[in-house]
C-alpha cells in the first residue's frame with residue numbers, strides 16, 4: 499500500500515486496481531451517493547474507471563482523490579482529495595470527500611481534506627481550489643467553510659443544482675493553510 503499523506507486516524511493512499519471490492523460498498527450505497535448523483539449506485543465498471551482516473555491524476559498531477567484507509571483496522575472507508583473538474587467551460591481543481599455511512603460525523607472528512615488541500619496547494623502551487631455540493635448537503639458545505647472556502651455562485655452539474663465555493667492561494671508556498 500502506497501501511503502502518501504496521513505492524519506492522526508487515516509492514511510491517504512494511491513489507488514490500486516484491486517481496491518474495487520473494498521470500494522464497492524461505499525460507491526454503491528444510495529445514502530452515500532444521494533448528494534453526488536441523486537443516489538444511483540455506481541457499477542463495477544464505473545468504479546474501475548474512477549480508480550484508473552485517480553491513478554492517472556496522481557501520475558500526472560501529483561495529487562488525486564486519495565483512498566482513505568483507517569489506521570486502526572486497515573479498512574478502506576472512502577475517498578478525499580483533489581482532482582481536475584470542467585465546470586461552466588472552465589478548467590478547475592476541485593476538492594471532494596465521500597465516506598462510508600458508519601464513519602460520518604467523526605471529523606474524518608475535515609481531517610483528510612485539510613491535509614489533502616495543504617499538500618496539493620504546496621506541491622502544485624495551486625492558486626485556486628473550488629468545491630461543489632448540492633445546496634442540501636449541509637455537512638459538505640460546513641467542511642468547505644472550515645477549509646476557509648467562500649460561497650462563489652450557484653451553478654448546475656449533470657442536471658443537478660449545485661453551489662460553488664472557492665478559495666484562492668496567491669503566494670501559496672509561504673501561506674499557512
Ligand SMILES: CC(C)(COP(=O)(O)OP(=O)(O)OC[C@H]1O[C@@H](n2cnc3c(N)ncnc32)[C@H](O)[C@@H]1OP(=O)(O)O)[C@@H](O)C(=O)NCCC(=O)NCCS
Nearest residue numbers: 530533595596597602603604605606607608631636637640
Ligand atoms: C459529507 C461527508 C463526507 C462528511 O463527512 P464527515 O466525516 O461526517 O464530516 P466532518 O465530521 O469532518 O464534518 C462535517 C461537519 O458538518 C456538520 N454537519 C453534519 N451534518 C450537518 C447538517 N445536516 N447540517 C449542518 N451541519 C452538519 C458536522 O457537525 C461537522 O461540523 P463540526 O466539525 O463543526 O461539528 C459525509 O457525510 C459523506 O460521505 N456524505 C456522502 C458523500 C457526499 O455527500 N460527499 C460530498 C459530495 S459534495
